[in-house]
Amino acid sequence: MERLGTGIGWRPEIAEAVEAMPGIDWVEAVAENVCPGHVPDSLLRLRERGVTVVPHGVSLGLGGADRPDEGRLADLAARAETLGSPLVTEHIAFVRAGGALTASQPLEAGHLLPVPRTRDALDVLCENIRITQDALPVPLAVENIAALFSWPGEEMTEGQFLYELVERTGVHLLIDVANLHTNHVNRGEDPAKALAELPVEAIAYVHVAGGFERDGVWHDSHAHPVPRPVLDILADLASRVSPPGVLLERDENFPAPQELERELDEIRRTLTTAPAEGRTVRPSSDTASPDTDAVQDTGPTRQRLALAQAALLSALVAGTPAPEGFDRVRLKVESRALCAKRADVVAKVAPELPEILGATAYRPAFLSYARCRPMTGGYRRDALDFAEHLLDSGGPGDAGARRELERWWRERSGPTPPAAHPGARLVRAARSALHRGRPALRSA
Secondary structure (H helix, E strand, C coil), rough: CCCCEEEEEECCCHHHHHCCCCCEEEEEEEHHHHHCCCCCCHHHHHCCCCCCCEEECCCCCCCCCCCCCCHHHHHHHHHHHHHHCCEEEECCCCCEEEECCCCCCEEEEEEEEECCCHHHHHHHHHHHHHHHHHCCCEEEEEEEECCCCCCCCCCCHHHHHHHHHHHHHHHHEEEHHHHHHHHHHHHCCCCCHHHCCHHHHHHEEEEECEEEEEECECCCCCCCCCCHHHHHHHHHHHHHHHCCEECCCCCCCCCCCCHHHHHHHHHHHHHHCCCCCCCCCCCCCCCCCCCCCCCCCCCHHHHHHHHHHHHHHHHCCCCCCCCCCHHHHHHHHHHHHHHHHHHHHHHHHCCCHHHCCCHHHHHHHHHHHHCCCCCCCHHHHHHHHHHHHHCCCCCCCHHHHHHHHHHHHHHHHHHCCCCCCCCHHHHHHHHHHHHHCCCCCCCC
């Protein structure tokens, strides 16, 4: 694995600032936000200057019960080839549940959720990672995630789980020190113990990010300055191994470029001042050789994991009872956080909705919709479903806003949602027929 140096998460909102920053060796871009045929000019300019670009996936769901989707794998591979990337990264998480394995409605979390640290989950994760490695043209590194809650009956610590994962698959690690801090506050896990148990020689690079604490819960926001405890964990890691790369993440609430540069300088100082006596020398092979001897049938294991993950996700997004053994208070916090994130992302995906409804009316209306209607098809589908729900329930109250919302929905979905009243349904059917007869009004 090549040395990357110091980098920053590339986001469209700070693209110009990133291009102008001194000392940026590489950037990381959210893979799903980069289309191989339409790479942003900013990323192309960075590539022309020799700045490495790494695609960072968020939607594979490697820790889920289903095998990785072939289409998503092909998209990720295409992005790596288009960007000339030396590796691809993803998360040790599940992002969806339900479906064929459980004969239930597919559910989307819209967020990274923790996998149980059990033998069952590890067996499935290992197979999913091998499938992914075979589909990619470059090495894969997987990231530890932040979590608000723990699974009951876990059989391994995080360090033990990751050590065995590397031993069995040869996968590289992306260690997020901010997530280690989050899990320390939220789950009582010792970051130093996790680092001591990790196969640090397998680390491809490190994430550093900020967050905030509220009511005893740490929120990994990526929207706040990097706190001292996170830098202390980075220093501890740097005293054990010299990481090939370190990257600052910031996803929103972007400060002035000078503040981002100050945080990058602080990260560099932390790395250079960490004691080197206990550092591990990286072997030439970079990671352990994968254990490919044992090939097992994961079918029954996948079904057990599928049922457990579907029950948990249903409690988080559909209001069903919390599965036995979980901290119900923490699940409520997670559920509220998922709703809030849905509202924020839908507002970005479909910015017309807050404009039509009004900034103060959009959020409460969406949260009311989201509390009992789980996401089943991604954020763009969620935006359309929200608009349809609002129209079917008689909203919005303002007639002008309703006409505008109806027009917005029709342009993107076809015929207007059916109304409950028969007379209204006939009127809408006539309107739809009229619009279908006017090519200029058809949606593309």
